[in-house]
Amino acid sequence: MQTLKLEEAARFLSGGDRFLILTHRRPDGDTAGCAAALCLGLRSLGKAAWILENPQLTERYRPYHEGLTVPAPLPGVSCVSVDVASRDMLCRGAEELPVALLLDHHGSNPGFAPRGIIDPGAAACGELVLRLLLCLGVTLDKPMAEALYVALSTDTGCFRYSNTTARTLRAAAACLEAGAEIYPINHALFETVTLPRLRLNAYMAQHLEFLAGGKIALCPIPLETERETGVTEDDMEDVSNFPRNIRGVELAVTFRTVENGDTKLSLRASPAYDVAKLAMSLGGGGHKAAAGATVHAGQQEAKRRLLAVMEQQGIL
Amino acid sequence: MQTLKLEEAARFLSGGDRFLILTHRRPDGDTAGCAAALCLGLRSLGKAAWILENPQLTERYRPYHEGLTVPAPLPGVSCVSVDVASRDMLCRGAEELPVALLLDHHGSNPGFAPRGIIDPGAAACGELVLRLLLCLGVTLDKPMAEALYVALSTDTGCFRYSNTTARTLRAAAACLEAGAEIYPINHALFETVTLPRLRLNAYMAQHLEFLAGGKIALCPIPLETERETGVTEDDMEDVSNFPRNIRGVELAVTFRTVENGDTKLSLRASPAYDVAKLAMSLGGGGHKAAAGATVHAGQQEAKRRLLAVMEQQGIL
Numbered sequence: 001m002q003t004l005k006l007e008e009a010a011r012f013l014s015g016g017d018r019f020l021i022l023t024h025r026r027p028d029g030d031t032a033g034c035a036a037a038l039c040l041g042l043r044s045l046g047k048a049a050w051i052l053e054n055p056q057l058t059e060r061y062r063p064y065h066e067g068l069t070v071p072a073p074l075p076g077v078s079c080v081s082v083d084v085a086s087r088d089m090l091c092r093g094a095e096e097l098p099v100a101l102l103l104d105h106h107g108s109n110p111g112f113a114p115r116g117i118i119d120p121g122a123a124a125c126g127e128l129v130l131r132l133l134l135c136l137g138v139t140l141d142k143p144m145a146e147a148l149y150v151a152l153s154t155d156t157g158c159f160r161y162s163n164t165t166a167r168t169l170r171a172a173a174a175c176l177e178a179g180a181e182i183y184p185i186n187h188a189l190f191e192t193v194t195l196p197r198l199r200l201n202a203y204m205a206q207h208l209e210f211l212a213g214g215k216i217a218l219c220p221i222p223l224e225t226e227r228e229t230g231v232t233e234d235d236m237e238d239v240s241n242f243p244r245n246i247r248g249v250e251l252a253v254t255f256r257t258v259e260n261g262d263t264k265l266s267l268r269a270s271p272a273y274d275v276a277k278l279a280m281s282l283g284g285g286g287h288k289a290a291a292g293a294t295v296h297a298g299q300q301e302a303k304r305r306l307l308a309v310m311e312q313q314g315i316l
Numbered sequence: 317m318q319t320l321k322l323e324e325a326a327r328f329l330s331g332g333d334r335f336l337i338l339t340h341r342r343p344d345g346d347t348a349g350c351a352a353a354l355c356l357g358l359r360s361l362g363k364a365a366w367i368l369e370n371p372q373l374t375e376r377y378r379p380y381h382e383g384l385t386v387p388a389p390l391p392g393v394s395c396v397s398v399d400v401a402s403r404d405m406l407c408r409g410a411e412e413l414p415v416a417l418l419l420d421h422h423g424s425n426p427g428f429a430p431r432g433i434i435d436p437g438a439a440a441c442g443e444l445v446l447r448l449l450l451c452l453g454v455t456l457d458k459p460m461a462e463a464l465y466v467a468l469s470t471d472t473g474c475f476r477y478s479n480t481t482a483r484t485l486r487a488a489a490a491c492l493e494a495g496a497e498i499y500p501i502n503h504a505l506f507e508t509v510t511l512p513r514l515r516l517n518a519y520m521a522q523h524l525e526f527l528a529g530g531k532i533a534l535c536p537i538p539l540e541t542e543r544e545t546g547v548t549e550d551d552m553e554d555v556s557n558f559p560r561n562i563r564g565v566e567l568a569v570t571f572r573t574v575e576n577g578d579t580k581l582s583l584r585a586s587p588a589y590d591v592a593k594l595a596m597s598l599g600g601g602g603h604k605a606a607a608g609a610t611v612h613a614g615q616q617e618a619k620r621r622l623l624a625v626m627e628q629q630g631i632l
Contacts, residue, residue: 159475159488160506162499166489172475173485183478190476192563195530202518214511247508 001102001111009117010135012101013042013080019049020070020077022094024084027054029154029189032061034082034103034129036147039068041138050074054091058234060188064147073097083125083151087112103128123163126151127171140178149175149182150189158190197235200225204242211316215250217243218306220299223257240266240290251275251315253306255299263295263302273315281309317418317427325433326451328417329358329396335365336386336393338410340400343370345470345505348377350398350419350445352463355384357454366390370407374550376504380463389413399441399467403428419444439479442467443487456494465491465498466505474506513551516541520558527632531566533559534622536615539573556582556606567591567631569622571615579618583607589631597625 023031042049053069078100085106102116243252250270267275284293295302310316339347358365369385394416401422418432525534559568566586583591591607600609611618626632
C-alpha cells in the first residue's frame with residue numbers, strides 16, 4: 001500500500017466524484033461515525049457519496065446513517081474504507097469490492113488497499129477523518145460534527161480510556177465548536193443501561209467471589225442467568241470490566257458459558273498483574289491488562305483450573 | 317466586589333508573596349484540584365503558598381493536597397478562595413478569614429471578597445485557574461496538570477455533562493500536553509464503584525417500579541437497605557441518576573428515608589418532563605430536569621402523594 005500524506009488523500013478525494021464508503025463488521029461508533037461524517041463532507045463539496053448499508057448496524061448508530069446508505073454498490077464509485085483493520089473485517093456485501101482508499105488507525109492494518117493512511121497515534125479513526133475533512137476545505141456542520149463526536153467518544157469510552165490524547169480532546173472541542181450537541185449523545189451512549197443488563201449486574205453483584213483480601217474478584221455468569229435476564233450480546237459489551245471496576249479489585253475474571261458448554265474467561269487487571277500470562281497457561285492470550293481464554297469444561301472446572309494456574313504463578 | 321480581568325488577578329498574585337488557599341465545605345474535585353494547582357503554581361514562582369487543611373477532604377482527593385496544607389492560617393498570608401460559591405460555603409476554620417481574592421465559576425456567587433473573578437461560562441473553576449496560571453507565566457508540570465485535570469473532569473462527569481464546552485476540552489488537552497496521566501485518574505474517579513454501592517444497585521435493580529409503559533421509574537431505597545449494604549453518603553452521591561439512566565426511562569424518582577422518618581424524593585427527567593413543577597407541588601423545588609422534595613411521611617405515603625400529583629398534572 002502507498003501511504004499517503006493527508007494532502008495526498010485529500011487530493012485523491014478531490015479528484016473523484018462518486019464515492020462509496022465501507023464500514024467494518026460488528027460496526028462500532030468509530031466506523032459508523034466516520035462513514036457518516038465523510039459521506040456528508042463529500043456531499044457538501046458537491047460530490048456523490050453513499051455509505052454501503054451495513055446489515056449489522058445497531059439501533060444506536062442507525063440515525064447517523066439515515067439518508068446516506070445504499071443497499072448495494074452503485075456503478076462507477078471509488079470505495080473508501082473507514083476504521084476497517086483488515087480485508088476480512090469489511091462489512092457484509094463489501095467482501096469483494098476493490099477499496100481505492102483506506103483510512104484507519106489500527107497499527108495491525110496490513111494495508112489492504114492500493115493507497116491509504118494508517119494512523120496508530122489516533123485514538124479513533126474519527127481524528128483522522130476530521131483532519132482529512134478540514135484539509136479538503138469542508139466546513140463542519142452539526143450533523144458532521146456529531147457523527148465525528150460519536151466516533152471520537154465511543155473509541156475512547158468518552159475520553160476515559162488510556163488511548164485518549166490531547167489531540168483527541170482537541171478534535172472533540174472542534175466538534176463542539178461546529179455545533180455538536182454532546183449531552184444527548186453522551187447520555188444515550190454512555191449513561192444508559194438496559195433493564196436486562198441492570199438485572200444481570202444485580203446478579204453479578206450478588207454472586208461475586210473475592211480472593212486475596214478483595215484484590216481478586218471472580219464473577220460467574222451462568223448461561224441460564226443470561227437467558228433469564230434477557231441480555232443481548234450488545235448488553236454484554238463491557239461485562240468483563242464490571243468486576244474490575246469495584247474499588248480495591250486489581251484482577252477480575254468473568255466466566256461465561258458458550259453454546260457448546262465451554263467456558264469463556266475474560267481477565268482484566270491493574271498494572272500490578274499480567275493476565276496475558278494467566279490466559280496463556282489456560283490456552284488463551286491477550287494483553288497484560290486484558291486477556292481471555294476458552295476452557296473446554298464447565299464453569300466449576302474452569303474455575304478450578306484458573307485457581308491452580310494462579311497458585312502456580314504465585315498470584316494466590 | 318471588584319471584578320478583575322485575568323491580567324489584573326495575575327498582577328494581584330504576582331504582587332504578593334504569601335498565600336493561603338481556601339476550599340469549600342464538602343470539597344469536590346474542582347475545589348480540591350484548583351487549590352492544589354494554584355498552590356503548586358505559586359510555589360513554582362518562588363512564592364510561599366499553602367492550602368488551609370479542609371477536614372472534610374475525602375480520601376480520593378487527599379493525595380493531591382499532600383505536602384501543601386497547613387492546619388491553621390499562618391500570619392501575613394493573603395487568602396484566595398477557589399470554587400467557593402458563598403462565604404458560608406468556606407471550609408471549617410476559614411469562616412472568619414478575610415478573602416483577598418475570589419476565583420469561582422458559580423453564577424450565584426454574590427462576590428463575597430473585595431476582588432475576584434466569577435466565570436459562569438467555565439464548566440469547572442479549573443478552567444479559570446488554568447488560564448490564570450498561564451497568564452502568570454507558570455510552566456505547567458505534571459502535578460499541576462493532574463490536579464487541574466481532576467478539577468475539570470469531576471465537575472463535568474468526565475466531559476459527559478451538558479456544561480462541557482470546547483474550552484473545557486481544550487483545557488483538558490493542555491493538561492495532557494503538560495504530562496497529566498489521565499487513565500489512573502479516570503479509573504479511580506469515574507470507573508470504580510464500592511462493593512456496598514454495587515449491592516445497593518442490585519437492590520434497586522430488583523425493586524424498581526415502572527409506570528407509563530416504562531417511561532417512569534420509581535426507585536424505593538429503604539433506610540434498612542442502606543444500613544445493610546453499608547453505603548456511605550459518598551457512595552450515594554449520584555444515586556438519583558441510577559433509575560434515570562435505564563434505557564427508555566424519561567422520568568425517575570428515588571425515595572430515601574431520612575433519620576426522622578421523612579421521605580426525600582429526588583426527581584430526574586428528560587426534556588419531555590418538568591420535575592420542578594412536580595417537586596413544587598410536594599413542597600420542594602429545583603430545576604426542570606432535576607428537582608427534589610421532602611415529604612413528612614413514610615415512603616408508601618410519599619409515593620401515594622407523588623402519584624396523586626402526577627395524575628393532577630396529567631403525567632399519569
